[in-house]
Amino acid sequence: MYIRATGNISPQESFGHGPLLETPVDHRGNRLNCIEPDYKEFIDVKLIRRMSRIIKMGVAAASECLREATLKNPDAIVTGTAYGCLEDTGIFLGRMVEQQETLLAPTAFIQSTHNTIGAQIALQLQCNNYNNAFVHRGFSFESALLDAMLLLKEGDAQHVLVGAIDEITNASHAILTRMGLYRHDNTASLHLLTTPQKGTVAGEGAAFFVLANAASATDYARLDALHTFYKPAGKEAIEKEIGRFLLNTGVGLNDIDLIIDGRNGDARHDATFNELEAGLFKDIPSAGFKHLCGEYPTASAFALWLATRIIKDEQIPAVLNVAKQPAALKKILVYNNHLNSHHSLLLVSAC
Amino acid sequence: MADLKVQIIEQLNLQDTKPEDIGDDQALFVEGLGLDSIDALELIVLLQQKYQVKLANADDGPKVFRTVRTMAEYITAHKAQNA
Amino acid sequence: MSAPVFIAGTGAISAIGHSTAACLAALKNEAAGIGEMRYLDSVHRDELPVAEVKLSNEELSLLSGLAPGISRTAELGTIAAKEALENAGIGDVAQWRTGFISANSVGGMDKTENFYKAFLPDPTKGRLRDVVNHECGAVTEIVADQLGIKDYITTISTACSSSANSIFFGARLIRNNILDVVVAGGADALTKFTLNGFNTLMILDSEYCKPFDENRKGLNLGEGAGYVVLVSEKVAATLKENPSVKLSGYCNANDAYHQTASSPDGTGSYLAMSGALKRAGLQPADIGYINLHGTGTQNNDIAEGTAIKRLFDPRFPMMSSTKTFTGHTLGACGGIEAVFSIMALNNGIVYPNLRLETPMAALPFTPETKLVTGVDIKHVLSNSFGFGGNCSSLIFSKV
Numbered sequence: 093m094y095i096r097a098t099g100n101i102s103p104q105e106s107f108g109h110g111p112l113l114e115t116p117v118d119h120r121g122n123r124l125n126c127i128e129p130d131y132k133e134f135i136d137v138k139l140i141r142r143m144s145r146i147i148k149m150g151v152a153a154a155s156e157c158l159r160e161a162t163l164k165n166p167d168a169i170v171t172g173t174a175y176g177c178l179e180d181t182g183i184f185l186g187r188m189v190e191q192q193e194t195l196l197a198p199t200a201f202i203q204s205t206h207n208t209i210g211a212q213i214a215l216q217l218q219c220n221n222y223n224n225a226f227v228h229r230g231f232s233f234e235s236a237l238l239d240a241m242l243l244l245k246e247g248d249a250q251h252v253l254v255g256a257i258d259e260i261t262n263a264s265h266a267i268l269t270r271m272g273l274y275r276h277d278n279t280a281s282l283h284l285l286t287t288p289q290k291g292t293v294a295g296e297g298a299a300f301f302v303l304a305n306a307a308s309a310t311d312y313a314r315l316d317a318l319h320t321f322y323k324p325a326g327k328e329a330i331e332k333e334i335g336r337f338l339l340n341t342g343v344g345l346n347d348i349d350l351i352i353d354g355r356n357g358d359a360r361h362d363a364t365f366n367e368l369e370a371g372l373f374k375d376i377p378s379a380g381f382k383h384l385c386g387e388y389p390t391a392s393a394f395a396l397w398l399a400t401r402i403i404k405d406e407q408i409p410a411v412l413n414v415a416k417q418p419a420a421l422k423k424i425l426v427y428n429n430h431l432n433s434h435h436s437l438l439l440v441s442a443c
Numbered sequence: 444m445a446d447l448k449v450q451i452i453e454q455l456n457l458q459d460t461k462p463e464d465i466g467d468d469q470a471l472f473v474e475g476l477g478l479d480s481i482d483a484l485e486l487i488v489l490l491q492q493k494y495q496v497k498l499a500n501a502d503d504g505p506k507v508f509r510t511v512r513t514m515a516e517y518i519t520a521h522k523a524q525n526a
Numbered sequence: 527m528s529a530p531v532f533i534a535g536t537g538a539i540s541a542i543g544h545s546t547a548a549c550l551a552a553l554k555n556e557a558a559g560i561g562e563m564r565y566l567d568s569v570h571r572d573e574l575p576v577a578e579v580k581l582s583n584e585e586l587s588l589l590s591g592l593a594p595g596i597s598r599t600a601e602l603g604t605i606a607a608k609e610a611l612e613n614a615g616i617g618d619v620a621q622w623r624t625g626f627i628s629a630n631s632v633g634g635m636d637k638t639e640n641f642y643k644a645f646l647p648d649p650t651k652g653r654l655r656d657v658v659n660h661e662c663g664a665v666t667e668i669v670a671d672q673l674g675i676k677d678y679i680t681t682i683s684t685a686c687s688s689s690a691n692s693i694f695f696g697a698r699l700i701r702n703n704i705l706d707v708v709v710a711g712g713a714d715a716l717t718k719f720t721l722n723g724f725n726t727l728m729i730l731d732s733e734y735c736k737p738f739d740e741n742r743k744g745l746n747l748g749e750g751a752g753y754v755v756l757v758s759e760k761v762a763a764t765l766k767e768n769p770s771v772k773l774s775g776y777c778n779a780n781d782a783y784h785q786t787a788s789s790p791d792g793t794g795s796y797l798a799m800s801g802a803l804k805r806a807g808l809q810p811a812d813i814g815y816i817n818l819h820g821t822g823t824q825n826n827d828i829a830e831g832t833a834i835k836r837l838f839d840p841r842f843p844m845m846s847s848t849k850t851f852t853g854h855t856l857g858a859c860g861g862i863e864a865v866f867s868i869m870a871l872n873n874g875i876v877y878p879n880l881r882l883e884t885p886m887a888a889l890p891f892t893p894e895t896k897l898v899t900g901v902d903i904k905h906v907l908s909n910s911f912g913f914g915g916n917c918s919s920l921i922f923s924k925v
Binding site for chain 1: 568662664
Binding site: 137140141 | 454455458459484491492
């Protein structure tokens with residue numbers, strides 16, 4: 093299936109379709125916030141007033157993606173979000189606690205449900221077609237992607253809008269910080285992966301894609317395969333899963349031109365990637381991506397966007413710190429994991 | 444009514460609207476300001492929070508909230524009852 | 527894409543019973559589970575009737591085998607999912623490619639909302655243990671880990687259509703030869719968050735709900751969990767008992783009308799039902815029973831009723847809303863009502879739509895008000911329509 097269009101709001105200048113990561117943005121501290129567009133260009137003013145930041149991010153990224161695909165009515169809209177609409181959840185919870193369950197207003201509650209982003213997209217498009225929302229931690233995006241791919245394979249859809257969104261709020265950041273996820277030394281984010289220590293940095297983003305059954309002249313890339321695996325026992329288990337994935341896809345290691353991997357600068361987490369880099373993947377150039385977008389459950393959507401753009405450009409941007417540009421860029425393998433428990437593999441090829 | 448307009452704008456997050464933009468007798472729902480059923484619920488909360496006036500029946504909403512003036516009249520009438 | 531998907535087992539826990547069999551007995555006895563709030567600690571305790579599972583968190587912990595202090599949603603899910611798997615007689619799940627597709631609306635919110643009390647005034651306070659399973663997916667994994675399932679796990683959250691979507695996503699994974707066995711459905715525990723949320727929408731009835739009654743005033747919230755075990759033809763052939771029911775139709779459509787209200791002509795509902803019929807290769811006249819979404823709100827019932835009128839006129843099947851027994855179980859309702867639909871097929875019965883006094887004037891049909899037994903129904907349609915316009919319909923058929 094073909095990646096026809098993309099729309100990505102992230103902590104980098106990724107929105108719109110300028111040169112890929114030409115001026116990388118360096119963030120300080122352990123919280124990488126998105127660079128956001130002027131939402132009024134994408135969303136009706138009457139509707140904006142009710143939308144929290146994450147909904148605006150999702151709707152704008154989706155709108156940009158559809159605009160690029162010149163698609164007004166996708167056959168399906170599938171979204172993935174691990175945390176959902178945190179801001180509104182926090183607002184309603186906060187008021188509920190402060191006001192002891194009295195005199196509560198509805199808007200924050202309505203906007204807090206996990207399917208709101210997909211629903212708002214459908215509402216704006218007046219799209220009556222299939223609409224689904226996956227909310228499963230580090231598999232939220234991959235589940236949405238699988239659903240989209242199956243719809244295309246089953247012939248029930250020709251074009252699917254699929255994407256993932258997650259946000260950071262003050263409350264969520266405070267809680268995740270207490271859980272020991274992040275570093276506290278004010279690292280420059282672009283150096284995240286070269287300064288391994290205990291802790292990563294938080295990220296967020298909204299990335300959407302239009303996937304299509306039939307090829308067109310302007311496709312970015314082909315999405316060949318997707319595989320997820322949960323809590324693998326150890327290094328051997330991981331290698332086995334990767335081996336099986338490649339076998340099922342009919343692709344050999346020497347066909348892979350680039351590996352985009354999900355290391356996040358946390359030494360406890362990156363051991364897996366280091367082992368693979370030295371072992372199974374030793375002859376293949378590899379690049380991390382989380383120094384650009386931070387760590388969050390749906391970061392693999394950013395990785396897919398990156399792989400897609402690289403394939404189209406046939407060029408790896410300098411900020412990925414790949415020592416030598418490979419001779420060809422026909423196949424990219426994305427290998428990510430979130431919290432060492434949720435692992436995913438994506439194979440992206442040139443059309 | 445001037446205060447009420449400010450409060451309506453705040454409660455409903457009507458970011459680009461100024462109090463002067465809302466006519467005393469301008470229709471608030473459907474046409475005019477284009478408010479909907481969720482806004483009606485928000486206004487019910489507004490009435491309770493700021494004026495301690497309760498709209499027991501959500502169905503009365505369209506009538507009471509037709510314009511800023513009808514809202515103000517309702518508040519005055521029911522505040523007197525509560526006093 | 528026509529490989530059949532069979533139902534090998536069911537599991538349910540709700541206000542009317544702690545197992546499939548217990549729920550069936552209550553349905554036959556017209557014994558609803560709606561009443562005063564006993565377990566949730568809310569200021570609205572005396573104002574709003576709810577349909578709670580009649581077990582405290584401690585009792586649920588014992589029944590589920592989970593440690594005390596774990597989210598009630600996970601406890602309910604574990605109990606029902608375990609029953610479904612045992613019921614199915616699959617044996618060791620590791621012998622097949624097995625998945626767990628669950629659904630819920632607010633994850634471990636029952637614990638989070640208590641955490642917030644301490645956290646809000648001071649972000650260094652509150653027990654982290656109470657939020658570590660806040661995410662929808664975290665609750666699912668607690669149950670998956672209990673079941674020993676790890677080949678494929680995910681969670682869907684599309685408001686009230688969530689677990690209906692889980693069931694047919696699971697079926698598609700089997701049809702696409704990705705999995706052989708799928709435990710699919712959903713769970714939701716009553717929380718102050720959802721209770722107060724629905725209260726702000728002014729759609730809760732302060733009396734016992736009356737779906738499809740002209741004078742209905744709203745819904746009663748409930749809680750529970752419902753799961754089915756879906757199997758491929760290959761797996762079905764290995765089971766001791768041949769499955770008697772299959773999932774023959776499904777459809778997901780979006781109303782795209784408003785965030786919370788359904789369109790007056792029930793567009794989303796109509797598309798979901800007609801799409802499910804088309805998938806099943808059936809005509810409206812083939813449906814013997816509709817398990818209505820039937821929440822009891824002014825809006826849902828007229829929208830759903832209008833869509834049914836458009837689709838089924840002039841011959842209407844028997845229908846009822848079992849939410850008159852269990853309340854509206856949100857993320858779990860698709861799963862629980864799937865279980866009820868399957869039992870209706872297996873037992874040749876149609877459940878009553880309780881407390882219906884005055885049929886809706888706008889509709890040319892009325893739900894059944896008494897239990898109907900000894901009926902030969904071949905196909906049951908189950909509706910689940912939610913906020914965000916998410917509408918899903920499932921069709922279960924006798925094999």
